[in-house]
Amino acid sequence: MSAAVPGQTVGPFFHLGLEYPQMNELVPPAHPRAVRLHGRVTDGAGAPVPDAVIEIWQADRRGHVVRQPGSLRRDGWTFTGWGRAATDPDGNYQFATVEPGATEPGRAPFFAVTVFARGLLDRLFTRAYLPDDAAALAADPLLSAVGAQRRGTLITRRADRGLVFDIRLQGPDETVFLTYPRLRDAWA
Amino acid sequence: MNTQADIDQEIAAAAQQPGGPQPRIDYPPYRSSVLRHPKQPLQLIDPESVELWAPAFGHRDVADDEADLTIQHAGTPLGERIVVTGRVLDGDGRPVAHQLVEVWQANAAGRYRHQRDQHPAPHDPNFTGVGRCLTDADGNYRFQTIKPGPYPWRNHLNAWRPAHIHFSIFGTDFTQRLVTQMYFPGDPLFRYDPIYQSITDPKSRDLLIAQYDHDLTTPEWNTGYRWDIVLTGSHRTPLDTEDDNA
Numbered sequence: 001m002s003a004a005v006p007g008q009t010v011g012p013f014f015h016l017g018l019e020y021p022q023m024n025e026l027v028p029p030a031h032p033r034a035v036r037l038h039g040r041v042t043d044g045a046g047a048p049v050p051d052a053v054i055e056i057w058q059a060d061r062r063g064h065v066v067r068q069p070g071s072l073r074r075d076g077w078t079f080t081g082w083g084r085a086a087t088d089p090d091g092n093y094q095f096a097t098v099e100p101g102a103t104e105p106g107r108a109p110f111f112a113v114t115v116f117a118r119g120l121l122d123r124l125f126t127r128a129y130l131p132d133d134a135a136a137l138a139a140d141p142l143l144s145a146v147g148a149q150r151r152g153t154l155i156t157r158r159a160d161r162g163l164v165f166d167i168r169l170q171g172p173d174e175t176v177f178l179t180y181p182r183l184r185d186a187w188a
Numbered sequence: 189m190n191t192q193a194d195i196d197q198e199i200a201a202a203a204q205q206p207g208g209p210q211p212r213i214d215y216p217p218y219r220s221s222v223l224r225h226p227k228q229p230l231q232l233i234d235p236e237s238v239e240l241w242a243p244a245f246g247h248r249d250v251a252d253d254e255a256d257l258t259i260q261h262a263g264t265p266l267g268e269r270i271v272v273t274g275r276v277l278d279g280d281g282r283p284v285a286h287q288l289v290e291v292w293q294a295n296a297a298g299r300y301r302h303q304r305d306q307h308p309a310p311h312d313p314n315f316t317g318v319g320r321c322l323t324d325a326d327g328n329y330r331f332q333t334i335k336p337g338p339y340p341w342r343n344h345l346n347a348w349r350p351a352h353i354h355f356s357i358f359g360t361d362f363t364q365r366l367v368t369q370m371y372f373p374g375d376p377l378f379r380y381d382p383i384y385q386s387i388t389d390p391k392s393r394d395l396l397i398a399q400y401d402h403d404l405t406t407p408e409w410n411t412g413y414r415w416d417i418v419l420t421g422s423h424r425t426p427l428d429t430e431d432d433n434a
Contacts, residue, residue: 004279004420005395006210006387008369009218010354013302017292017318017354044223057238057362065238069246072288072320082243103237112238114365119220121211121386123367142233150228169224179230180239180363182279182421 007122012051014116015086022074024085026056026097033061036162037111037128038094041087043119044170048091052117054167055084056095056128059109063101099130099163108136108143110154115167115177125178128165129155142178150176190219190344192380199385207388217382219343235423239362245288245322255321257291257333265315267296267334269410272370272398275327278359279421283327290356291331293317298337298351307339332410338377350377350384357417364419371397372413 010018027034037056041049058081059065071080085093100109111128129137137143143151153175156163168175198217213225258265272291276284294300294317297309301316315334323329336351352369359365371384378384387393395418404412 002277002279002281002418003209003392003395004418005366005368006392007366008211008354008386008396009221009383010356010367011369013292013300013305014354016300016302016316017290018356044227047223049224055365057243059238065241067241067244069244069248071243072245072249080243081238100238107237112362114362116367117224119218119222119224121213121215121218121221121225121383123365124226125363125365141236142231145233146231170227174226174228176228177226177230179232180235180423181232182423183363 009118009121010053010116012118014053018053018084019086020072024083024093024095025074026081026083026095027079028076029096031096031098033098034096035099036094036160037097037156037165038092038160038162039165039167040091041093041115041117041167041169042091042171046171048087048089049117049169050087050089050091052087052091052093052115053084054087054093055082055114056097057082057112058097058100059103061098061101063103063109065103102136106136106139108133108140111165113165113167115169117169120169125180126167126175127154127178128163130163131155131157146176192344192346195344195347195382196380199379199382203385203388205388207392209389209392211386212388215382215386218386221386235361235363240424242287242358242360242362242364245358246286247322250288250320250322255319255331257315257317257319257331260316261314263314265295265312265334267312267337269332270335271330271332271404271410271412272353272415273328273330273404273412274398274415274417276323276329276357276359276417276419277327278364278419282422283325284323284359284419285325285327287323287358287360289321289323289329291319291333291353293333293353294336294339296334296337298339309337309339335372338375343382348377348380350375350381355417357419359419359422361422361424363423366419369396370415373397373400
């Protein structure tokens with residue numbers, strides 16, 4: 001196995017290379033099933049992070065992992081499952097999307113989330129679960145592995161005409177961030 | 189404000205502790221990292237469903253000429269014309285085929301085309317510094333561009349970044365998502381830069397440095413650099429691997 005190249009911060013000028021029109025619209029906001037997934041990114045002092053990039057990757061509403069191109073040049077019809085948002089000066093981000101379905105019966109549906117920011121030397125992974133199916137959430141392997149006190153940081157709540165998922169990079173209610181078996185040795 | 193000498197001492201102290209292959213996200217010499225890294229251990233979990241796949245991109249998303257950063261304006265950009273090419277591979281040596289690579293960079297004078305970059309180096313009206321391409325079936329990517337200049341930043345007094353190109357890369361799994369920076373060989377600023385030095389293992393640090401390749405250098409036109417990008421291993425079993433969009 002070859003050694004993986006290290007990550008580096010996305011820096012302050014990512015807008016130049018990473019932004020493009022409709023990057024945060026997985027479906028048009030006027031779509032009848034559109035939901036607003038939004039939240040605020042904050043640092044260890046509770047201050048907003050105005051220069052973060054959030055990416056989401058999700059199943060469609062029937063739980064299928066779609067394999068469609070078109071995330072960079074959206075045609076308004078094709079659901080590609082992937083989107084990118086930059087935070088605004090108050091640290092807020094938002095997506096127009098549809099709610100993901102369970103990929104297998106009984107599983108808790110979630111958005112896979114990646115976080116990049118100036119000041120963050122490598123990307124972070126997390127999940128944003130839908131809040132509704134209590135039985136599926138109770139049975140979920142990740143949520144079961146996380147202490148009850150921190151579990152809530154992984155679950156969206158319904159408010160403000162959408163799903164709210166705040167991301168706290170540090171602090172007393174720090175979001176639970178993930179690593180996977182083939183990444184576990186990647187960090188000092 | 190801290191001086192370069194203060195930062196040098198902190199970099200030297202951090203280098204005394206053995207480091208892993210990735211940057212230390214808790215790396216105080218990079219001042220902006222202090223309040224922006226998680227302090228709780230990362231939660232280890234097996235990837236499932238969407239995490240075992242990466243988003244798909246195709247020729248609908250990226251036009252061939254977006255890989256040439258020197259033809260985006262009416263005139264010719266200033267600076268050293270270079271080719272940067274290499275392969276994107278996963279940790280098991282498999283090519284990452286037909287996947288998106290995005291780059292952005294400063295111009296030859298060390299200035300970004302960005303409102304918040306106030307470094308008083310000249311803008312180049314013929315250079316934006318943004319490119320995209322898709323890897324080919326063997327995982328190759330290739331950009332034509334201009335060698336970026338080093339530039340000052342405000343981490344501490346007399347802070348200068350080594351010349352670099354930002355890279356955004358997807359693998360075959362969502363878990364392989366990576367944003368990093370490619371550097372140029374022999375840069376005298378490496379030892380002073382807390383972002384580069386946040387990777388405290390010297391061998392891992394070297395993986396971010398492109399190699400000069402005279403075979404990529406073409407007469408009367410450009411110099412050439414080669415940089416292979418190895419992502420982590422895929423979590424999918426080899427049987428799951430398919431040639432997306434082929």
